[in-house]
Amino acid sequence: MITVKQLLDAEIGAKTGGFALTIKTVKKRWQVKDKWIHQVVLNDTTGDILTDVVKDSNAPFFRNNDLYIVVCEIQASENGKKLVVHEWKQETFSEPPEPNWNVNEADRVVRSKIKCWLVASGIQAGQVDIGESGDINKNKTIKIVDFIME
Numbered sequence: 001m002i003t004v005k006q007l008l009d010a011e012i013g014a015k016t017g018g019f020a021l022t023i024k025t026v027k028k029r030w031q032v033k034d035k036w037i038h039q040v041v042l043n044d045t046t047g048d049i050l051t052d053v054v055k056d057s058n059a060p061f062f063r064n065n066d067l068y069i070v071v072c073e074i075q076a077s078e079n080g081k082k083l084v085v086h087e088w089k090q091e092t093f094s095e096p097p098e099p100n101w102n103v104n105e106a107d108r109v110v111r112s113k114i115k116c117w118l119v120a121s122g123i124q125a126g127q128v129d130i131g132e133s134g135d136i137n138k139n140k141t142i143k144i145v146d147f148i149m150e
Contacts, residue, residue, distance in 0.1 A: 005046035008081055010074045017071045017087070024048060026061050042067060042083065050082040065090060107149075114145050 002019040010016070021042035029038045038053045040061055053067070061067070070087035118141060 003046040004042070004044050004049045007049055007074060007083060008047065010081075012074055012076050012081065014074045015071065016074075017069050020066045020068045021049075021051075023061050023063055023065050023067055026063060029058065029060070031058070040067075050077055050079070051085060052082060053085045053088060061090075111145055111149065114148055115141055118144055 002016060004021065007016075021044055023040050024043040025041040027039040027041065029036055031037075034056075036055045036058050038055050038061055040051050040053060041048050042051045043049070053061070067085070068089040068091075069083075069085050070089060072083050072085045072088075074081055075084050076082075
């Protein structure tokens with residue numbers, strides 16, 4: 001496995017591949033002819049490296065995703081060295097299936113969230129006093145939730 005430190009120690013013009021790094025920062029992107037160049041900062045436990053990734057589309061990269069580098073080259077940059085990735089792969093993730101909510105379960109979740117927001121905002125505003133026992137007026141809170149849910 002190649003590390004960022006090894007990439008930074010390599011000679012300018014060196015070509016390599018067959019390793020993965022994590023996208024730390026997504027910086028900018030621009031188009032050159034029919035290709036897009038996405039500038040990101042890749043990292044591992046040994047450091048960070050500025051990277052230009054050649055891509056066929058303008059679809060953005062996302063932080064904390066792994067980029068599997070197939071073919072890359074070390075090039076000079078304004079601040080030392082950078083990595084230029086010509087071929088790469090990234091795991092694709094499909095959206096999870098829609099949850100199988102029934103109406104009663106969804107209603108219960110919404111009511112629970114409303115209660116939480118009401119109590120938290122009431123405490124923050126000084127309108128809800130928890131008291132020494134830690135109890136609040138549950139009946140009053142339930143009536144307010146019922147009113148909001150109507």
